[in-house]
Amino acid sequence: MQRSIVTKIADLMPISNECFLMAVPFESEPLPGQFVMISFGDGRTDPFLPRPISIFDWDDGMLTLLIRVVGRGTLLMARRTVGEPVRVTGPLGNSFPDTAGRVCFIGGGIGIAPLYYAAKRSTAPDKSFILGFRSAEQSYLTDDYLKIATAHFVSDDGSLGDKLFPHQKLDALAKSGEKPDLVITCGPEKMMAAVHEVAKKHGIRDHHSLESRMGCGIGACLGCRVQMPGASVLVCKEGPIFDGSIFEEKK
Amino acid sequence: MTDLRVHIGKTTLKNPILTASGTFGYGPEFEPYLDLNRIGGFCTKGISLEPRPGNPGIRIVETSSGMLNSIGLENCGSRVFLDEMMPKIAHYDTAIIVNFYAYTEEDFVKLAAVLSENDRIDALEMNLSCPNVKQGGSAFGADPKLIESLTAAVRKVTTKTLIVKLSPNVADITVTARAAEAGGADAVSLINTLVGTAIDLRTRRFILGNKVGGLSGPAIKPVALRMVWQTAKAVKIPVIGMGGIASLGDVLDFLIVGARAVQVGSANFVDPGIAQNLAEGLDHWLTERTETLDQLIGSIQE
Numbered sequence: 001m002q003r004s005i006v007t008k009i010a011d012l013m014p015i016s017n018e019c020f021l022m023a024v025p026f027e028s029e030p031l032p033g034q035f036v037m038i039s040f041g042d043g044r045t046d047p048f049l050p051r052p053i054s055i056f057d058w059d060d061g062m063l064t065l066l067i068r069v070v071g072r073g074t075l076l077m078a079r080r081t082v083g084e085p086v087r088v089t090g091p092l093g094n095s096f097p098d099t100a101g102r103v104c105f106i107g108g109g110i111g112i113a114p115l116y117y118a119a120k121r122s123t124a125p126d127k128s129f130i131l132g133f134r135s136a137e138q139s140y141l142t143d144d145y146l147k148i149a150t151a152h153f154v155s156d157d158g159s160l161g162d163k164l165f166p167h168q169k170l171d172a173l174a175k176s177g178e179k180p181d182l183v184i185t186c187g188p189e190k191m192m193a194a195v196h197e198v199a200k201k202h203g204i205r206d207h208h209s210l211e212s213r214m215g216c217g218i219g220a221c222l223g224c225r226v227q228m229p230g231a232s233v234l235v236c237k238e239g240p241i242f243d244g245s246i247f248e249e250k251k
Numbered sequence: 252m253t254d255l256r257v258h259i260g261k262t263t264l265k266n267p268i269l270t271a272s273g274t275f276g277y278g279p280e281f282e283p284y285l286d287l288n289r290i291g292g293f294c295t296k297g298i299s300l301e302p303r304p305g306n307p308g309i310r311i312v313e314t315s316s317g318m319l320n321s322i323g324l325e326n327c328g329s330r331v332f333l334d335e336m337m338p339k340i341a342h343y344d345t346a347i348i349v350n351f352y353a354y355t356e357e358d359f360v361k362l363a364a365v366l367s368e369n370d371r372i373d374a375l376e377m378n379l380s381c382p383n384v385k386q387g388g389s390a391f392g393a394d395p396k397l398i399e400s401l402t403a404a405v406r407k408v409t410t411k412t413l414i415v416k417l418s419p420n421v422a423d424i425t426v427t428a429r430a431a432e433a434g435g436a437d438a439v440s441l442i443n444t445l446v447g448t449a450i451d452l453r454t455r456r457f458i459l460g461n462k463v464g465g466l467s468g469p470a471i472k473p474v475a476l477r478m479v480w481q482t483a484k485a486v487k488i489p490v491i492g493m494g495g496i497a498s499l500g501d502v503l504d505f506l507i508v509g510a511r512a513v514q515v516g517s518a519n520f521v522d523p524g525i526a527q528n529l530a531e532g533l534d535h536w537l538t539e540r541t542e543t544l545d546q547l548i549g550s551i552q553e
Contacts, residue, residue: 002283004523039521045316045469045497050521073313089284089523215311215318216520218284220276222296222322223311232304 036090101181108187260412260437272350292346302328308460317468321461374412392418402434483509
């Protein structure tokens with residue numbers, strides 16, 4: 001059930017120089033791939049708008065969010081303390097598909113956030129991750145992901161796992177006989193588009209989590225509409241999950 | 252419980268809390284978060300004769316205590332609105348106010364006539380002032396003569412409550428308000444957004460795809476409150492106040508300077524249930540003080 005409530009920060013934990021985990025009690029059980037809108041919940045008007053944040057985990061009424069500090073709003077959120085109020089609206093948007101076969105969850109940077117819960121909840125008998133970071137130093141939560149499924153790490157400088165881009169790793173896996181039936185991605189748009197090309201080449205079904213500036217998250221402001229190669233989409237309402245055709249130039 | 256009913260033209264609102272066009276979708280989006288039957292009414296997204304895709308590129312940017320938007324009046328068009336949206340919202344026991352806009356007087360009239368055929372629609376709110384669309388309403392909204400003639404032309408084709416929404420991007424809003432009144436409007440609503448912009452320091456580019464957008468949110472409230480106060484003194488028809496309402500205190504401020512009803516705008520994005528809370532909060536506030544709504548409205552001490 002969707003709701004908008006003011007709850008209290010139960011835990012706040014930095015996990016890298018720019019990312020932190022925030023846990024808040026939230027009763028509504030989300031579907032994998034859904035997101036919530038987060039704001040301060042204390043009556044302040046600056047920052048004004050809520051922020052769309054993907055769901056890192058939900059367990060028995062506790063919602064955990066993995067947040068990267070990208071601007072003033074997220075910086076102020078990172079500096080808060082346990083017990084302070086926070087408004088949560090959600091869970092919002094559609095969800096990742098599941099498969100009875102082999103699924104690979106591919107994330108780049110902060111895009112790994114929704115893949116933990118997605119993999120945890122997936123009923124697929126064979127699950128793996130391809131997780132890309134800039135470097136080992138800028139990676140986080142690698143042990144947590146390893147607890148859920150096999151994880152292939154890649155990095156831009158080779159300091160963590162293979163010196164490959166995530167789509168190159170997918171290509172290598174597919175060629176070595178570990179071709180997934182479904183890939184689920186979240187990360188920079190270029191990464192997702194590159195994964196789509198590889199998936200198409202190998203005949204793999206692919207679904208992607210898009211990101212956009214949002215005002216409301218519930219389809220009211222129409223602020224998050226983006227023109228993708230394949231279609232113009234309202235990310236919060238029609239997504240955030242779209243199949244690979246979104247990256248195919250519309251003829 | 253205090254009697255919160257207010258009359259705007261032919262329409263009786265059960266309470267003076269409305270939601271503003273462009274911030275409340277078509278209505279059903281908010282069903283999970285509030286009981287629409289508990290608010291005075293809601294203004295739909297701005298409807299045009301034909302569907303409009305809106306503006307390309309980045310459409311919203313947060314600013315200090317507010318936001319800029321350049322959505323570009325994206326909407327499903329009058330046909331889809333009447334055939335597909337109205338059946339989904341007709342059952343609400345609240346006033347349905349359809350915000351509408353066009354680019355020519357002829358289309359304004361045609362659209363008002365089409366919308367007036369729908370019995371469930373309570374009121375029409377004519378949008379003259381959205382600054383987002385390049386060839387759009389700014390010209391209508393800034394010219395008192397045009398406002399009067401356009402209002403009169405629309406008045407001829409509708410018996411519904413006609414509200415004219417005014418732009419703050421004018422030298423003197425009481426002049427445009429009086430023009431709407433002279434043209435036969437039942438009420439004026441103000442203020443629409445203030446034209447603004449924001450740039451990206453790193454790239455030295457405008458952030459919004461449309462370069463400029465409409466500023467809304469608590470940042471504009473002092474300007475809105477001043478304009479509503481001036482307008483309420485300048486016209487005899489009801490004034491519907493809006494601009495940065497985000498708390499019960501804001502609602503009270505607008506009513507005290509003379510607004511007969513208020514619209515909650517971008518605060519709906521932050522708390523999608525806020526309109527119902529404000530309606531209930533106003534009830535409690537008045538009940539506690541054994542004050543009537545009539546006593547509150549226009550009670551500013553000058």
